[in-house]
Amino acid sequence: MDKTNFLFTFTSVHEMEKKKYDMLIIGTGAGGGASIWRLCQKWKNRNKQIGVIEAGDIILPAHVKDVKNGREKKHFQNIAKPYGEGFLQFSGSRQLFALGGRTLFWSTVSPRFHNSEFTNWPISIKEMDTYYQIAEKKLHVTRDAFMSTDSHLTLQNLGIDEVRNTPRAVLNVQKNFFKHYSSLILLNEAYLQKKFDIAINSRVVKVLIDDNQTIGVQVMTVDDKTVVIRSKNIILATGALETPRILLQSCINGNAIGRYLTNHSSVAAQIRCNHKAAKPFQTRLLIPQTTTRPYQLQLFISNRFISITGFGKVEPRIENRVYIDPQHTDEWGISKIKVDFSYSPQDYNIINQMKKTIEEIVSALDKSISKEESAFSISLKPPGDDYHESSTCRMGLNPSTSVTNPFGKVYGISGLYIADNSILPSTGAANPVLTTVALAMRNVDHFVNIYEKNKR
């Protein structure tokens, strides 16, 4: 694989074993990439050692859309593995180990969470606003990348005033050429500010703890070697399914570890049409969650077809959980994980509201599209197929119903932090990356402030 896109060089965990780090960051996806970038910015003039450990290999040198033709979801499904039999109730989800994590494949849709979500969060809307602004700037979030059409008007006639161009994390480099954001971009930018060590193909199995203080991690290499890397501070950013696995493997206690698993119930509708337009067009629109509409709709409209994807809010419930199964191990010899998951009556109510709105939109658009033929299908996707799984190590004020404090620090363990989708207390109906990135940056700022204070 071409490494020329990377400004940094890779090291081995055997080299890292000889050092002691001030911070180890595990995972390089949405939360990991943002944490690395922010910490390198904060510590650029400080004599601190930062290490990064990634289970995956370099599978792409940039976001898939910038290096391959075709749809990102298809590419993702070809590469990522289903979790198998322990995941029958969450069968849409996939495991991916890769430098850059799932930001290599995401569709870059980057809305903020609806304000009502923050009512039960341990963070104010004002503080989130500050970090949303930083994250939107860093991810190049724009509403102007794709042109809109008159379908705005049709949707407004339906009483849907909030329809807008989709916020996307893309850099409009030249007309009609987009550079899609992936955390590889942030890793390069981080390295320009401060050098860090990074090892790939190295999977963290456990966090090592002595007297409730983090002392390092146990890592397994692809050639089956076990290595210990030392650090008093660790940020786990391995995703909402893998992070609880690491905590549980490390025998860390906590009632909420792996619990409150949420996703978005996902409804997809496709309409083939043959629109007699003067020239081909495409547009992407977003209908966000509102106080009365607990779901979000993403519309892709072209002269050939219309596709609508709905994401419904899912209640965080204690019985929806990921847990380890010590009787069965995966190909690395690590305990497999299993999921218990179902939608509640309230979740189904939202799914039905979402389907009804989609049908109304289709019939409104139908009138505005002069077509020769059309076919319409609408389906509820299997749980996990949205790839937005979250909340399995949620932040909160109460250690018996949450895993981390309001700054992502694991309750009861000094020096252990989490920075991926798993800390989101809820996700409403909006795609999670922008919020995970904003929180990762905020929590690094808090960590650095406390660290500096304690050193004084």
Ligand SMILES: Cc1cc2nc3c(=O)[nH]c(=O)nc-3n(C[C@H](O)[C@H](O)[C@H](O)COP(=O)(O)OP(=O)(O)OC[C@H]3O[C@@H](n4cnc5c(N)ncnc54)[C@H](O)[C@@H]3O)c2cc1C
């Ligand atoms: C096709 C597709 C389209 C999507 N579109 C959107 C979208 O438009 N908008 C949006 O907001 N979200 C979207 N998502 C979802 C989004 O990509 C994820 O929600 C997000 O990347 C999760 O971030 P994370 O940091 O929790 O995990 P990830 O990004 O998955 O990162 C986890 C990292 O940890 C590494 N890792 C895992 N286990 C270990 C271990 N034991 N040791 C070391 N490293 C480990 C992984 O290799 C990876 O680098 C999409 C996802 C897909 C697949």
